[in-house]
Amino acid sequence: MQMRYDKVIHSPWRECARQTVTKEERMLMKKITRRSFMAAMAALAAGGLAGCAGSAGNGLEIIRIGHNQSTNHPTHTGLLAFQEFISGKLGDKYDIQIFPSELLGSQNEMVQLTQTGAITFCVASNSLLETFSQNYTLFNLPYLFSSAEAYHASMDDPDIVGPIFESTKQAGFEAVTWLDAGTRNFYTIDTPINTPADLRGLKIRVQQSPTNVRMMELLGGSATPMGFGDVYTALQAQMLDGAENNELALTDNGHGDVCKYYSYTMHQMIPDILIGNLGFMDGLSEEERAIFDEGFQILNQTQREAWTDAVEAAKDKAQNEQGVNFIYPDIAPFQEAVAPMHEEMLAEYPDLAPIYELIQEHNAEFEAQA
Numbered sequence: 001m002q003m004r005y006d007k008v009i010h011s012p013w014r015e016c017a018r019q020t021v022t023k024e025e026r027m028l029m030k031k032i033t034r035r036s037f038m039a040a041m042a043a044l045a046a047g048g049l050a051g052c053a054g055s056a057g058n059g060l061e062i063i064r065i066g067h068n069q070s071t072n073h074p075t076h077t078g079l080l081a082f083q084e085f086i087s088g089k090l091g092d093k094y095d096i097q098i099f100p101s102e103l104l105g106s107q108n109e110m111v112q113l114t115q116t117g118a119i120t121f122c123v124a125s126n127s128l129l130e131t132f133s134q135n136y137t138l139f140n141l142p143y144l145f146s147s148a149e150a151y152h153a154s155m156d157d158p159d160i161v162g163p164i165f166e167s168t169k170q171a172g173f174e175a176v177t178w179l180d181a182g183t184r185n186f187y188t189i190d191t192p193i194n195t196p197a198d199l200r201g202l203k204i205r206v207q208q209s210p211t212n213v214r215m216m217e218l219l220g221g222s223a224t225p226m227g228f229g230d231v232y233t234a235l236q237a238q239m240l241d242g243a244e245n246n247e248l249a250l251t252d253n254g255h256g257d258v259c260k261y262y263s264y265t266m267h268q269m270i271p272d273i274l275i276g277n278l279g280f281m282d283g284l285s286e287e288e289r290a291i292f293d294e295g296f297q298i299l300n301q302t303q304r305e306a307w308t309d310a311v312e313a314a315k316d317k318a319q320n321e322q323g324v325n326f327i328y329p330d331i332a333p334f335q336e337a338v339a340p341m342h343e344e345m346l347a348e349y350p351d352l353a354p355i356y357e358l359i360q361e362h363n364a365e366f367e368a369q370a
């Protein structure tokens with residue numbers, strides 16, 4: 001399927017960020033962001049480079065991979081399997097180094113470092129990629145997938161992801177595989193969310209993407225876009241009333257220490273994407289590319305296999321150790337509130353309609369369980 005190349009936006013989240021955050025909050029966020037970016041630069045400089053591909057003292061080419069999760073997270077486990085596989089096959093040429101926990105900066109910063117080739121790969125939420133290449137908007141739509149099975153089948157379908165992954169090449173990176181990031185749900189410090197009306201007036205952290213800001217607008221809450229690494233502090237300082245994410249954010253990122261209500265609104269299933277610097281990817285020989293492709297598959301499978309158990313463990317810990325209450329609301333009113341976004345997206349990006357239709361086929365095959 002041929003798709004028109006979309007418009008690339010190089011200043012991520014500038015508009016959505018300005019809509020809802022006060023001047024003081026913006027300054028605080030700027031400070032935090034600058035600090036993490038400086039840390040990233042220091043880490044790169046310590047490794048002997050900033051702004052160009054590196055080589056280790058032993059003559060090996062360094063491949064730096066950044067992500068924003070802890071070393072307990074399924075994504076890190078998957079990347080370790082990738083590292084082991086590539087080192088086993090191409091260890092005489094490449095030295096794979098993994099930087100977890102935003103050590104190389106926020107996701108936005110890591111995407112930019114990957115674009116320039118300062119690092120080779122990073123894991124970015126599909127939400128953020130929407131601000132680099134608008135075709136990614138599709139996977140950010142609330143209630144796009146009818147079930148986790150439909151989500152997985154869609155993300156495994158090359159006719160669905162192929163054209164979207166291809167479209168970021170003009171932005172200087174290639175999307176090489178997707179990772180599970182579960183289902184996103186709202187959680188708050190002290191307000192149980194049973195209906196959209198409960199969100200009214202609450203300041204809810206969302207990821208830095210126009211789709212997420214629009215979603216909150218339709219649900220009646222006040223969207224506060226910020227990077228993942230800043231959310232815990234903002235919750236603790238009560239700059240936020242809540243946030244939305246999968247269950248691992250409660251435990252791995254400590255949000256459940258502050259937020260005591262987690263409501264299964266199941267409003268989004270947004271994949272994470274491993275992106276690679278285009279120059280690096282294009283420079284691989286055919287044989288190397290085949291090995292890397294196998295490595296990406298190993299990463300995808302390992303991460304997904306670890307996901308279900310990790311969610312179960314997180315729920316257990318949140319409930320029993322952090323005292324988080326889990327709520328199971330009727331999701332129909334949430335779905336109705338954001339339903340216009342599907343039409344809006346199709347009207348704005350008509351090229352995405354055939355892919356949207358393919359997703360509906362998977363939805364029909366894997367309907368939600370009542």
Ligand code: GCU
Pocket residue numbers: 068107123124125181207227228244245246249272
């Ligand atoms: C999930 C996702 C991350 C993302 C985070 C967020 O944890 O896996 O990639 O950064 O949500 O809400 O920002």
